Amino acid sequence: MEGLAFYALYYLAAAVLAVIVSQRIGLGSVVGYIAAGVLIGPVFQISVAGSGYLEQFSEFGIVMMLFLIGLEIDPDMVWRLRDKLIGLGGLQVVATIAAVAAAGVGLGLSWQQSLLFGFVAALSSTAIVLQTLEEKGLLRSDGGQASFAVLLFQDLAVIPMLACIPLIAGSGHASSSGHGGAALLADLPGWASAILTLAAVGVVVAAAHFLSRPVFRTIALLGLREVFTAAALLVVVGITVLMSAVGLSPALGAFLGGVVLANSEFKHELQNDIEPFKGLLLGLFFMTIGAKIDPETLLANWITVVAATLGLIAVKALVLFPLAWFFRVRGPAGWLFAFGLAQAGEFGFVLLTIAGDRGLLSPSIVSVSVLVITFSMVLTPLLFALSNRIVVMLERRGRHHRDADQPEKGTIILAGVGRFGQIVNRMLLANGHKPVVLDYRADVVDNVRKFGVKSFFGDAGRPDLLESAGLAHAALLIVAIDDKDRATEIVAYARRSNPGIQIIVRAYDRLHHYKLVDAGADHIIREVFDGSVQAAGIALESLGMHPYEVEKRKTVFIDQDTAGLARMATLVDGDVPAANNPEFIAGFNDIGKVIENAMMGYRSGYDEMVARGWNAPDAASIHVPRSAGPDRPS
Amino acid sequence: MRILVLFAHPAQRKSSINVAMAANAKSLEGVTFVDLYSEYPRFSIDVDREQRRLMEHDLIVFQFPVFWYSTPALLKQWQDLVLEYGFAYGPNGKMLAGKHALACVTTGGSRSDYAEDGGNRRVVEQFLYPLEQTATLCGMEYLPPFVLFSANHLDDDSAQQHIHSYPRLLTALRDDRFDLTGVRLLPSFGSSDLIELMRD
Numbered sequence: 070m071e072g073l074a075f076y077a078l079y080y081l082a083a084a085v086l087a088v089i090v091s092q093r094i095g096l097g098s099v100v101g102y103i104a105a106g107v108l109i110g111p112v113f114q115i116s117v118a119g120s121g122y123l124e125q126f127s128e129f130g131i132v133m134m135l136f137l138i139g140l141e142i143d144p145d146m147v148w149r150l151r152d153k154l155i156g157l158g159g160l161q162v163v164a165t166i167a168a169v170a171a172a173g174v175g176l177g178l179s180w181q182q183s184l185l186f187g188f189v190a191a192l193s194s195t196a197i198v199l200q201t202l203e204e205k206g207l208l209r210s211d212g213g214q215a216s217f218a219v220l221l222f223q224d225l226a227v228i229p230m231l232a233c234i235p236l237i238a239g240s241g242h243a244s245s246s247g248h249g250g251a252a253l254l255a256d257l258p259g260w261a262s263a264i265l266t267l268a269a270v271g272v273v274v275a276a277a278h279f280l281s282r283p284v285f286r287t288i289a290l291l292g293l294r295e296v297f298t299a300a301a302l303l304v305v306v307g308i309t310v311l312m313s314a315v316g317l318s319p320a321l322g323a324f325l326g327g328v329v330l331a332n333s334e335f336k337h338e339l340q341n342d343i344e345p346f347k348g349l350l351l352g353l354f355f356m357t358i359g360a361k362i363d364p365e366t367l368l369a370n371w372i373t374v375v376a377a378t379l380g381l382i383a384v385k386a387l388v389l390f391p392l393a394w395f396f397r398v399r400g401p402a403g404w405l406f407a408f409g410l411a412q413a414g415e416f417g418f419v420l421l422t423i424a425g426d427r428g429l430l431s432p433s434i435v436s437v438s439v440l441v442i443t444f445s446m447v448l449t450p451l452l453f454a455l456s457n458r459i460v461v462m463l464e465r466r467g468r469h470h471r472d473a474d475q476p477e478k479g480t481i482i483l484a485g486v487g488r489f490g491q492i493v494n495r496m497l498l499a500n501g502h503k504p505v506v507l508d509y510r511a512d513v514v515d516n517v518r519k520f521g522v523k524s525f526f527g528d529a530g531r532p533d534l535l536e537s538a539g540l541a542h543a544a545l546l547i548v549a550i551d552d553k554d555r556a557t558e559i560v561a562y563a564r565r566s567n568p569g570i571q572i573i574v575r576a577y578d579r580l581h582h583y584k585l586v587d588a589g590a591d592h593i594i595r596e597v598f599d600g601s602v603q604a605a606g607i608a609l610e611s612l613g614m615h616p617y618e619v620e621k622r623k624t625v626f627i628d629q630d631t632a633g634l635a636r637m638a639t640l641v642d643g644d645v646p647a648a649n650n651p652e653f654i655a656g657f658n659d660i661g662k663v664i665e666n667a668m669m670g671y672r673s674g675y676d677e678m679v680a681r682g683w684n685a686p687d688a689a690s691i692h693v694p695r696s697a698g699p700d701r702p703s
Numbered sequence: 704m705r706i707l708v709l710f711a712h713p714a715q716r717k718s719s720i721n722v723a724m725a726a727n728a729k730s731l732e733g734v735t736f737v738d739l740y741s742e743y744p745r746f747s748i749d750v751d752r753e754q755r756r757l758m759e760h761d762l763i764v765f766q767f768p769v770f771w772y773s774t775p776a777l778l779k780q781w782q783d784l785v786l787e788y789g790f791a792y793g794p795n796g797k798m799l800a801g802k803h804a805l806a807c808v809t810t811g812g813s814r815s816d817y818a819e820d821g822g823n824r825r826v827v828e829q830f831l832y833p834l835e836q837t838a839t840l841c842g843m844e845y846l847p848p849f850v851l852f853s854a855n856h857l858d859d860d861s862a863q864q865h866i867h868s869y870p871r872l873l874t875a876l877r878d879d880r881f882d883l884t885g886v887r888l889l890p891s892f893g894s895s896d897l898i899e900l901m902r903d
């Protein structure tokens with residue numbers, strides 16, 4: 070117990086500390102975890118390649134991540150990405166293997182070793198890239214989608230690669246490696262193992278499809294939260310065990326399981342339950358990578374390591390960039406894609422370990438290669454930053470050439486043309502106003518270009534993009550993106566950079582509303598409020614209320630709610646975050662006293678406000694003195 | 704005659720007379736009943752549809768309580784939007800010509816209030832004059848209004864009498880059993896005049 074607590078203390082402390090520091094200086098959590106790994110390396114003594122228990126444990130992080138990704142996948146998206154998945158992914162893998170293997174042979178390695186290095190280099194880091202894309206909110210952008218498709222293909226490609234190693238290594242007998250050691254299949258003929266492998270995949274799919282629902286329902290009925298969590302973890306662990314047993318990648322199996330469960334009604338529970346485990350275990354995984362940085366090997370071979378790392382990144386980027394261009398992933402998306410995927414990945418460790426066990430590589434080569442992979446992974450955030458830099462630079466240069474494209478004074482900027490922004494855009498266009506549109510999906514951007522709308526492709530949260538859209542001279546900014554934190558940032562930035570601008574922004578909920586007030590928005594539209602009031606009104610009508618009465622009741626309801634919101638907003642103190650403001654918390658649910666009372670059954674106040682007006686006089690006859698005063702009705 | 708009733712009352716929860724009258728008119732066969740505040744709670748009147756309705760009927764009945772010596776707001780909006788130039792009036796606007804218009808109103812003021820020497824200093828027809836002239840301009844024949852005075856202070860019997868005479872008036876008009884010549888001689892009429900004006 071003491072030992073465990075000690076390790077946990079070390080792990081958590083290092084993680085918390087390093088991640089905070091790294092986030093603060095803008096490097097993202099991945100670098101933080103890796104740095105924490107370097108810090109704790111000596112304590113855990115996992116600096117040797119292929120260290121066992123902890124690393125395997127942490128690989129659950131990757132498995133869970135792919136499970137979660139699978140849950141998020143809709144078949145439509147995969148279908149849409151099919152040519153990128155197979156074409157771009159396939160060509161990327163083949164071309165990288167070819168380039169690296171040729172270089173290897175050129176450098177005097179044996180063809181087997183060269184091929185193996187080709188395999189290692191062809192794979193990118195699913196964990197780091199997806200985590201980074203998600204953190205930056207770029208997963209759904211064009212570049213993000215292409216990256217995702219290629220990563221998915223690479224994860225699939227690991228299977229034949231693993232199968233190849235014994236072939237190219239000759240029959241040097243395998244010691245048990247812990248990874249992909251197809252223990253169950255070791256003694257079976259090829260066809261039998263193929264059938265068994267397929268059967269295992271079938272079991273995962275069938276179980277997820279047929280068994281999960283009744284099982285989850287039963288557990289849900291029990292009402293025991295933690296049992297549900299346990300069951301969710303059981304799914305992931307079960308898939309891992311089964312897949313490892315037949316020598317398939319557990320990550321891939323988990324991904325499949327996730328896809329099958331994607332349209333189950335328990336999707337969100339599963340997500341919520343696994344998410345925190347994924348986060349921590351993924352962190353642990355990155356830390357084990359950090360811990361692999363062995364100072365001695367590094368010092369002895371630092372020139373080789375640096376040269377090989379830079380060479381690896383260069384080759385990968387050089388393969389990725391033209392391929393991306395060929396598959397119409399161009400401009401900012403292309404740079405993001407080429408640099409984002411230019412590192413080697415976690416499966417590289419697995420391949421190296423097995424190759425070492427098979428005697429294909431000497432232990433010293435393995436540890437140097439591990440360092441190279443590690444460094445390429447550590448450099449990923451820098452690569453992302455680099456791609457961003459290049460995009461910004463190119464845009465600047467481009468703008469000098471195209472002065473005509475400079476937005477005029479008094480423009481409207483519309484950030485985000487998704488479901489919300491699209492309607493705003495249509496309405497503006499229909500009324501003769503052409504906004505400058507920002508969005509990170511190229512198809513959307515192309516779409517609005519048809520109407521002569523000036524559009525900028527990219528993440529609307531990027532200050533430089535806002536500036537190039539003409540923020541400094543714009544009269545109106547409409548923030549219609551669905552990412553609330555980003556929306557708040559944009560508002561705050563825009564207010565600072567152009568104090569006179571009118572800002573209209575889409576709010577996610579009440580709390581977001583207050584944050585936006587804080588950030589300096591002028592008009593805040595709660596995204597579902599109007600629609601919900603509308604639905605409630607139709608409900609009242611369906612229940613037999615007169616439509617005009619419904620209209621009046623809706624109006625009072627909206628007025629009261631909005632007034633409550635405004636009252637609360639005055640309590641928002643720019644310096645004190647809302648969460649620390651007691652007055653604010655006390656009144657947080659001020660949806661208007663009148664409505665609140667009405668909800669509890671005391672409707673007289675509400676009724677009175679609705680019914681005010683059209684009151685007939687009480688007196689039977691209203692007498693007006695003939696001489697004085699204006700006439701009044703009677 | 705094909706009858707169209709355009710009913711306007713914005714506070715039907717508070718109505719004691721008009722809603723009861725409307726309920727009786729609604730169920731009449733051969734009478735098209737329109738609750739304007741129900742169809743256009745947001746005042747966005749469908750002009751084409753309203754014009755089509757007008758053309759499909761011979762007698763347009765405006766049923767409303769008198770509010771500030773005038774029609775409720777939506778009925779005014781209806782006039783402003785539906786009676787278009789080129790449709791209802793103007794050299795080519797003859798679509799309503801030859802039709803009849805009838806106002807069926809309730810007032811808070813008593814009969815004696817609506818008199819030259821009463822509290823309101825005019826008879827009720829005079830307050831309805833804008834409606835009358837509107838109908839006339841559109842080439843319609845404006846009939847004397849069907850009025851209920853003191854609508855808020857009626858004993859049960861008089862209230863019931865009015866409520867029941869309203870559908871009888873409408874069916875008589877529908878079946879051409881109503882003495883149009885006789886009614887033209889009156890400035891306005893009420894439920895007590897009906898017996899004399901109905902023929903069988």
Ligand SMILES: Cc1cc2nc3c(=O)[nH]c(=O)nc-3n(C[C@H](O)[C@H](O)[C@H](O)COP(=O)(O)O)c2cc1C
Nearest residue numbers: 683685702718719720721768770771772809811812
């Ligand atoms: C806003 C308002 C204005 C009114 N103005 C008048 C008026 O100008 N002259 C009048 O005689 N009665 C006036 N009244 C009384 C209404 O005509 C009377 O309440 C109505 O005809 C009763 O019908 P109901 O029970 O169907 O609502 C007014 C009533 C309200 C609510």
